[in-house]
Amino acid sequence: xxxxxxxxxxxxxxxxxxxxxxxxxxxxxxxxxxxxxxxxxxxxxxxxxxxxxxxxxxxxxxxxxxxxxxxxxxxxxxxxxxxxxxxxxxxxxxxxxxxxxxxxxxxxxxxxxxxxxxxxxxxxxxxxxxxxxxxxxxxxxxxxxxxxxxxxxxxxxxxxxxxxxxxxxxxxxxxxxxxxxxxxxxxxxxxxxxxxxxxxxxxxxxxxxxxxxxxxxxxxxxxxxxxxxxxxxxxxxxxxxxxxxxxxxxxxxxxxxxxxxxxxxxxxxxxxxxxxxxxxxxxxxxxxxxxxxxxxxxxxxxxxxxxxxxxxxxxxxxxxxxxxxxxxxxxxxxxxxxxxxxxxxxxxxxxxxxxxxxxxxxxxxxxxxxxxxxxxxxxxxxxxxxxxxxxxxxxxxxxxxxxxxxxxxxxxxxxxxxxxxxxxxxxxxxxxxxxxxxxxxxxxxxxxxxxxxxxxxxxxxxxxxxxxxxxxxxxxxxxxxxxxxxxxxxxxxxxxx
Numbered sequence: 001x002x003x004x005x006x007x008x009x010x011x012x013x014x015x016x017x018x019x020x021x022x023x024x025x026x027x028x029x030x031x032x033x034x035x036x037x038x039x040x041x042x043x044x045x046x047x048x049x050x051x052x053x054x055x056x057x058x059x060x061x062x063x064x065x066x067x068x069x070x071x072x073x074x075x076x077x078x079x080x081x082x083x084x085x086x087x088x089x090x091x092x093x094x095x096x097x098x099x100x101x102x103x104x105x106x107x108x109x110x111x112x113x114x115x116x117x118x119x120x121x122x123x124x125x126x127x128x129x130x131x132x133x134x135x136x137x138x139x140x141x142x143x144x145x146x147x148x149x150x151x152x153x154x155x156x157x158x159x160x161x162x163x164x165x166x167x168x169x170x171x172x173x174x175x176x177x178x179x180x181x182x183x184x185x186x187x188x189x190x191x192x193x194x195x196x197x198x199x200x201x202x203x204x205x206x207x208x209x210x211x212x213x214x215x216x217x218x219x220x221x222x223x224x225x226x227x228x229x230x231x232x233x234x235x236x237x238x239x240x241x242x243x244x245x246x247x248x249x250x251x252x253x254x255x256x257x258x259x260x261x262x263x264x265x266x267x268x269x270x271x272x273x274x275x276x277x278x279x280x281x282x283x284x285x286x287x288x289x290x291x292x293x294x295x296x297x298x299x300x301x302x303x304x305x306x307x308x309x310x311x312x313x314x315x316x317x318x319x320x321x322x323x324x325x326x327x328x329x330x331x332x333x334x335x336x337x338x339x340x341x342x343x344x345x346x347x348x349x350x351x352x353x354x355x356x357x358x359x360x361x362x363x364x365x366x367x368x369x370x371x372x373x374x375x376x377x378x379x380x381x382x383x384x385x386x387x388x389x390x391x392x393x394x395x396x397x398x399x400x401x402x403x404x405x406x407x408x409x410x411x412x413x414x415x416x417x418x419x420x421x422x423x424x425x426x427x428x429x430x431x432x433x434x435x436x437x438x439x440x441x442x443x444x445x446x447x448x449x450x451x452x453x454x455x456x457x458x459x460x461x462x463x464x465x466x467x468x469x470x471x472x473x474x475x476x477x478x479x480x481x482x483x484x485x486x487x488x489x490x491x492x493x494x495x496x497x
Contacts, residue, residue, distance in 0.1 A: 040155040048142045053158060054084055054091050055100060060161040060264035062098025067268060071259045072252075072320060075172050080122045081132040082164060083108055087139030092127065108134075116386040119163070121171040135164055138389065153285040154265045154278070161264065166257040173249060178326035183245035187297040188414050190242075191367050191399040193360040197239040199352050200232040201299045202292060204330070206348050208306035212283050215276075215313075222310065224342035226334040243296050247328035250297075251304015252320075255329065258282060258305055272313075279309050289348070294355035295397045307333045363396050366417025366436045371404055373457045374413070374438060377490035380462070381455040382430070382469060383442075385483060385497035389424040398439070409488060412452075413440035426497045428480030430456065435475040442493070446486045455493070469494060 036059070037052035038044045066078030078096040090105040105113065109125050112134050120134035137160060141147070151157045189198075204225050211221035232240050262278045263270070270278075283306065292302065307329040311319045319332040373379050396418040406413065416437050423430040437456040447453065462478070463470040471478035480496035487493075 036156055038156065041150055041158060042146055042152055042155060045142060045146045050086050050089060050137065050139070050141070051102070053137075053141075053160070054086075054093075056156065056158055057082070057084070057161045057164070058093045058098045058100040060157070060260075061093055061095045061164075063264050063267065064165075064260045065095040067263075068256075068260065070268065071263070072169075072172075072256055074175075075169065075256075077122075077165075077168055079131065080168070081127060081130045082135060083112055083127060083132050084135050084137060084160075085112070086137040086141075089139070092132075094130075119167050121168060123171065133164065133168060135160060140389070151261065151282070151286050153281045154261060157261055157265060162257045162261050165260045166253045169253045169256045170249065173252070176324045176326070178245060178248060178324075182241075182326075183249065185242050185245070186400045186402075186412075187243065187246050188398050188400040189294070189296045190239075191363075191401050191415070193294075193356060193399075194236070194239055195352075195356055195360065197232065197236045198294060198296070198299075198356045200228050200236060201296070201303070202348060202352055202356075203228045203344055204232075205292065205299065205302045205306075206289060206345070207342070208303060208310065208330075208333075209283055209287075209289060212306045212309050213280055218310070218313075220340070220342065222333065222337050223340035225330075226337040227339035227341045229330070229334055230339050239296075243300060244328060245326075246297060246300040247303055247330055248323060248326060250300040251307060251329050252323050254301040254305035255308025258309070276309075276313060283309075289351060292351055292355055293397060294359060304329050359396055363399070363417040366396075367399065367401065367415060370415045370417055370436050370438055370457075371401060374404060374406065374410065379490075380458040380464075380492040380494065382458060382478065382480065383453045383455055383493055383495045384423050384425060384430060384480075385495055387423050387425055390421065392419065392421045394420040394434075407489065409443050409491075411441040411443055413438055425480060428478070428496065430480065430496075431477040432456070433475050444486060444488055444493075446484070446493075458494075464494070469496060 037055040038048065041048065061077075061082065065080070066076065068075045068077055080095050082093040082095065084091045084093070085105060085108065088105055090103050090108055092101045092103050093099070109127065111125060112120070112132075115134065115136075118136045122131040122133045124132075124134065126132055138144075147159065149159045151159065151162070207221040207225035207228065211218045211225070214221070258279065259275075262275055262282070266274055266278060287302070287305065292298070308319075311329060311333055316332065319327075319329060322332050323329060395416065398414040398416050400413070401415055404413075416439070418434055418436060419432055420434055421430075421432050435456075437454055439452070439454045441451045442453050442455070443451065456476075458464075458469070458478075459471065459473055459476060461471060461473055464482075467482055469478055469480050469482060482494050483497050484495040485492065486495075
């Protein structure tokens with residue numbers, strides 16, 4: 001499920017209060033009655049308005065956020081607000097009451113107006129003395145094709161509510177006692193790709209999904225998952241240990257957002273059987289196996305969601321407390337299961353070949369090219385400033401490359417060897433076509449305030465003047481203003497907008 005309106009990476013900044021309280025809508029909002037602003041988001045996509053979309057977020061927040069401790073003990077978002085910005089428009093939602101106000105975007109704290117990212121957690125700042133999270137939504141969202149990240153299984157829902165809930169749950173995980181050092185390991189897929197490890201993880205995902213979808217085969221698939229898990233511990237323990245904490249953090253967050261999404265649709269009186277039914281529907285329609293992208297950091301979501309569902313189905317009363325102590329839901333589920341081998345379906349093998357084996361060969365030229373670039377002593381990069389829009393029609397994903405010997409000014413790099421994207425800036429545009437770039441930390445004084453950047457290598461055909469950069473090749477079109485130039489150890493970094 002692609003989430004095009006919200007980022008998983010959160011950067012927290014301070015902020016100031018508003019100058020005046022926001023003005024409420026003239027008419028009662030849908031969150032204050034039983035009227036839904038839409039019945040089927042996919043069918044109404046082309047005529048959808050941002051006001052209606054945001055109204056539904058307010059309704060869902062009102063229904064669930066003050067009672068989230070029924071999903072996870074100790075969690076309560078009812079004391080928070082949500083500020084939503086979309087282009088020149090802005091809204092404020094009071095989570096507990098569902099009260100929705102359309103506000104002047106200038107009434108947002110200045111840091112919220114200027115923040116370049118898509119999400120800020122509730123401790124980033126306050127509005128009217130209330131902790132307020134921030135969500136940014138593309139103002140042209142409904143001018144584009146239907147976002148496949150939305151929920152066909154719950155047509156009255158929307159991905160913005162799910163993503164807000166997911167990211168804010170991460171904020172609540174800060175009180176947990178898991179190993180912070182273990183959780184700081186590299187989460188991107190390591191290059192060269194470990195095909196055997198990806199196969200084992202995909203097989204575990206398959207068995208957990210089937211256990212959810214086929215209750216009559218639940219035990220057999222959990223036992224098969226245990227057999228594959230044991231194989232991974234025996235043959236790929238280093239790889240499992242590397243991503244184990246992401247199974248904990250992202251896996252529990254996926255279970256949590258699925259549960260909140262279901263409760264927003266069914267209400268709190270829904271029976272366990274009704275919840276189980278909607279979970280199966282979500283797994284079949286929206287979280288289907290075909291969405292597997294071959295990336296190790298994506299696997300944790302696809303493992304944790306169904307593992308949590310199965311633990312709830314079994315009536316396990318301790319797995320959430322265990323999670324808060326650092327035990328991933330997968331381990332809680334498989335703890336007492338007997339390992340039994342089950343033949344892997346051809347359909348799973350086909351997905352592995354398409355999403356892992358074939359791409360590992362496709363990305364090789366791009367990875368080696370980026371390796372040569374980053375190890376070179378005389379390369380120019382452009383670093384995009386605050387983007388007003390960012391689209392990625394196609395990407396092979398991001399990879400870490402541990403064997404590269406990096407200059408001391410580079411750290412925590414992720415390599416994107418083959419990507420097609422369009423980045424719109426204040427005064428220009430960057431278009432990549434099956435090209436590559438590198439993201440990560442730039443340890444230079446000039447980037448102290450914002451060390452994590454995207455670095456796009458400039459080709460020799462680039463035309464660079466004092467104020468502007470122009471590139472027109474088969475793989476890259478660039479027309480941008482230069483706002484800052486930094487030259488260090490043979491590399492030149494052009495910050496552009």
